[in-house]
Amino acid sequence: MKGIIKGYATTLKTMVEPKVTVKYPDVPLKMPDRFRGIQHFYPEKCIVCNQCARICPTECITLTGKPNPDPEKKVKVIDTFDINFEICILCDLCTEVCPTEAIVMTNNFELAAYSRDELFKDVKWLHENDTNVRKENNSSSPRARKGGQ
Secondary structure (H helix, E strand, O other), X not given: OHHHHHHHHHHHHHHHOXXXXXXXXXXXXXXXXXXXXXXXXXXXOOOOOOHHHHHOOOOOEEEEEEOOOOOOOOOOEEEEEEEEOOOOOOOOHHHHHOOOOOEEEEOOOOOOOOOHHHHEEOHXXXXXXXXXXXXXXXXXXXXXXXXXX
């Protein structure tokens, strides 16, 4: 009997509290600063070291490069950079190992698609994905001021 009364008391108490429903599609959610969302890629910073592809636990990153047309520069030029978001777990390891911070995480998480083929993203799409880039990746952050270390 005591349990029933406690249950009713809880029910009555929550009936008068304000609602916490969010009107999601109409009102965008504000994600925390450290939220790991879809990656953003800066192709001009990439040195094709392939560390991001090697550390990826799901092997969803494909990175290829070609020799630089300028013979004085030893750094390769990026040819392809693809991420398969069908199997990407957004673990943030690829951004942690990148020595030039060419790949960074965003707070963007909306990646719904009708076809699995739409989840393969290339350099162009990843470079244009610049909405909600994390604040810590700005040039004013302490990490950026220290030269990415």
